[in-house]
Amino acid sequence: MSVAGRTVSGMDSTVEWAVVDSGIGPLLLAATERGLVSVVFHAREGVRERALERLAGQLGAEPAESATGRLAEPIRQLAEYFSGGRREFRVPLDWALTTGFNRQVLRELAGGVPYGTVVGYGDLARSVGQPGAAQAVGAAMGANPLPVVVPCHRVVESDGGLGGFGGGLETKRTLLALEGVLPQPLF
Structure with missing residues (x-):
């Protein structure tokens, strides 16, 4: 790097x-x-x-x-x-750029969705006690100030679709492939 x-x-x-x-x-x-x-x-x-x-x-x-x-x-x-040698980030995070519901969702994501797994927007909403807030979870993912480290790439649609991603869908696919969730992209 x-x-x-x-x-x-x-x-x-x-x-x-x-x-x-x-x-x-x-x-x-x-x-x-x-x-x-x-x-x-x-x-x-x-x-x-x-x-x-x-x-x-x-x-x-x-x-x-x-x-x-x-x-x-x-x-x-x-x-x-x-390089494939780290599955969990262990660095202090400053949550100053997020508040309220978004912060609650992002903290849950950071601690509750491990490497190599995905979670649906609705499932994440339920895990923070707001079962009807799947769209708000999507907005929180879009506002994530700490992508990759707070792994919003691991949040997908319940029907198997990737959903959106601030870094672009190819970036999301690459990150999910790195974690073994998707096959490696063909380049």
Whole structure:
């Protein structure tokens, strides 16, 4: 994995970011003092700049040029995941970019849907005590600030369809194939 990054600082916190190459293209990772706060797909220049502007606005931070090294462990664990050597991420997460129902669903997903399995939108809604909220679960997946690490790619339609995915359906297929849920895509 190659890495490029810097730090965004705010009045009460700093946000370190890096772009890493992965098995699904460049990912932008960002972390605060509390933990990993954001993972962004397809982090080429334009996407990266928009994501950093959005993070600065959401977290009240302005760009700065120093780095703290807090992304070293998430970068290492993602490299292990994409090489097939890691099934579970063990990094602190900062849930600052999600609240309410979305946070509840994402926390359940992070702890309750293991590597190599999938869950339906309705099943996930039931597991958080909201059996009629399958569409809201879909919205929570679309708003997930920590994809891959909080594995929204593991949420599928009850009829066997893949459902949507912020990183694109090919990315979702690739991640599910990596975990042995789908056959490897033909390229």
